[in-house]
Amino acid sequence: xxxxxxxxxxxxxxxxxxxxxxxxxxxxxxxxxxxxxxxxxxxxxxxxxxxxxxxxxxxxxxxxxxxxxxxxxxxxxxxxx
Numbered sequence: 001x002x003x004x005x006x007x008x009x010x011x012x013x014x015x016x017x018x019x020x021x022x023x024x025x026x027x028x029x030x031x032x033x034x035x036x037x038x039x040x041x042x043x044x045x046x047x048x049x050x051x052x053x054x055x056x057x058x059x060x061x062x063x064x065x066x067x068x069x070x071x072x073x074x075x076x077x078x079x080x081x
Contacts, residue, residue, distance in 0.1 A: 005072040012047045013068065016040050026069045054078045 010021040017024075017035050030036060030044075045056045045065075052075050054060075064074030 002072070002076060005075055006068055008051065009048070009068050009071050009075070012051060013044055016043050016047070024068060027067045030065065030067060030071075048075070052078070 006026060007021070010024045014021040014024055017040060031041070048054065048071065049056050054075065060074060064070050
């Protein structure tokens with residue numbers, strides 16, 4: 001997992017939440033973060049798809065969409081395929 005990927009994922013999420021990326025912990029449970037609602041979650045998924053050219057399907061939602069760290073790991077594995 002690349003630290004560049006983690007930084008980019010944090011920047012995307014931070015921009016939508018209107019906070020500094022440093023305020024987002026790599027292992028924090030995204031769905032339970034203060035200020036996260038379903039609209040922000042949907043926008044975040046769309047941004048992930050656009051920035052990383054991946055398809056965020058149910059596998060992504062079940063396996064990766066937990067924390068910045070798990071999303072970054074998933075994206076790193078997707079790029080190897």
